[in-house]
Amino acid sequence: MKQSTECVRIRMFRQGLGDSFLLSFPGDAGEVHVLIDFGVLLGTPDAKAKMQEVAGHIVSATNGKLDVMVATHEHWDHVSGFAQAQALLERDKLEVGESWVAWTEKPGEPLADELRGRRAAALNRIAAASRQIGASADPSAQKSAARLNAILEFWGGQGAAARATTRTAMDWVKSRTAPRPPRYLFPGETFTLPGAKRVRVYVLGPPHDSKWIRKSDPTKSASEVYQLAAASGADFSLFSAIDALEAGAMPGDQPFDEWFRISEKAARRNAFFRDRYDKGPAWRRIENDWLGPSGALALQLDSDTNNTSLVLAFELGDSGGVLLFPADAQVGNWMSWDEIEWSVDADGGAAARKVRxxxxxxxxxxxxxxxxxxxxxxxxxxxxxxxxxxxxVAMLPLDRPTASKMEWNMPFPSLYERLGERCRGRILDLELGMPAKPPGMSEADWARFQQRVDVQDDWIDYRIPL
Incomplete structure (x- = not known):
C-alpha cells in the first residue's frame, strides 16, 4: 500500500465499558471529525461526570465543530452520553454537520416500525415480569429479577421517573441537526465522507431483512464463530399472562380451578403453608416458574438490538486501508454482508469499481x-x-471488572487469542492501555507501532497514514 505523511487519528475514550470513538481525517479544508457512539454502561460509578468529561474533550479536540455524529444502535453503553452530557453538546458549544443512524430509526419505514413496536412491547413486558418476580420474598426469584433488570439497563432502565432512556438519547441525536433530518443509512450505500474526498464510507449493516436480524447466535456446528454458545428462543406467549397480572387479574388459562388455588400472600398467613414454604427446600417453589421464559426473551431482545447495529467501513484513499466499525453486530448482521455489492464510480469516465x-x-x-x-x-x-x-491493529472497548461483575465472559478467550495472533499482539485495550511487545516482533516493527500510539488517562490515540 502507498504511504502518506497525512494521518487519520482514531481516539478511543476510556470512560468505562462502552463505545465512544472520535475519528479525525485530513480533509479538503482542515480536519474532518466523526464521533461514533458516546456511552457507558448503566451503573458505572460517576457515569454522568465521566461522560461530561469526555464531552469536554470532544469539544476541545474538534474546536467545537463535529462533522458527523453517529449513533449505531439503541443500547445505553453506546448512547448514554447523548443524554448525560447534552448541555455540553448543545449548539452553542458544538456545531454538528450531520447525524447518522441506521434505517431502523426511519419513521414510516415498514420493517423499522415493526421492529420498534415489537421492541417496545417486549421491553414493557420484561419490565413487568421483573416487577412480578421481584415482588416475591423468594431469594431465587429476587435473583431472577435482578438478572432481568441488568438486561433492562442496556436501555437505560425502564419506568424510573425522570430517567433518560436509550429512546430519548436516540431521539436527541436525530434532532441534533434540525430542521435538517438525520441521514438514515441502508446496507449497500457508499459515499465519500463529507469534507474528505479521499475517504469513502461503506454501509454494511444492519441488514434490511428480519431473518438476519433474528440470527444472533451461531449454528450448532459453531462454524461461524470461535466457540458455540447455547442459544435459546424467547416465548412471547407469556405476554398475555404478564399483561393480566399487571392489570391485577389472573391469567385466563390456569392449570387449576380457582377453588384449588391460593396466593403466596394468603399462604404465608397459613401456618401449614408457611412452614413448608419458608422452611422447605427452594426447588419446591414453582409459583414463579411460568415467568422463566422472560429471561430468554430479554436475552433475545438484547441480541436482536445488537444485530440492528449500524456497521461502517472507511476506505482510506491513498493507502487503500479500511477502518471497520461493527458496533455490536452479531452473527446475522455479519453474514448478511455477503449479499452486498457496492458500485463505486471511477474517475475519468472509467467503468465503475465493484466492491464486496x-x-x-x-x-x-x-x-x-x-x-x-x-x-x-x-x-x-x-x-x-x-x-x-x-x-x-484492533481496539477493545472493555472494562474487565465491570464485565466480570455482570457475569459476562468478555473478552471471549478463544476469540481474544486469535485476535492477538492476527494483530500480532497489537490490541489497544481501553482498560489495559499499551500492550507488551509480543515475542517474535522485530524491534523496528514495534517501534513503528509505538510511534503511532498515544496512551493517556482519558483516551488512547492510534494514527494511520491516509
Missing part, C-alpha cells in the same frame, strides 16, 4: 472489536480470518 465485503475485510488495517469481545460479535471464517493485512 470480503475485499474490504482483506484490506482492514483497523478493527474496532465487536461488542466488547463477546463470542458472537466477530465472525470467524467470514470475519476475522479474512482480515489478512499484516498491519492489522
Amino acid at each position: 465485503a470480503g475485499q474490504l475485510l482483506a484490506r482492514t488495517v483497523f478493527y474496532k472489536i465487536g461488542h466488547h469481545g463477546s463470542h458472537n460479535a466477530t465472525l470467524r471464517e467470514k470475519g476475522l480470518e479474512l482480515m489478512t493485512d499484516d498491519g492489522l
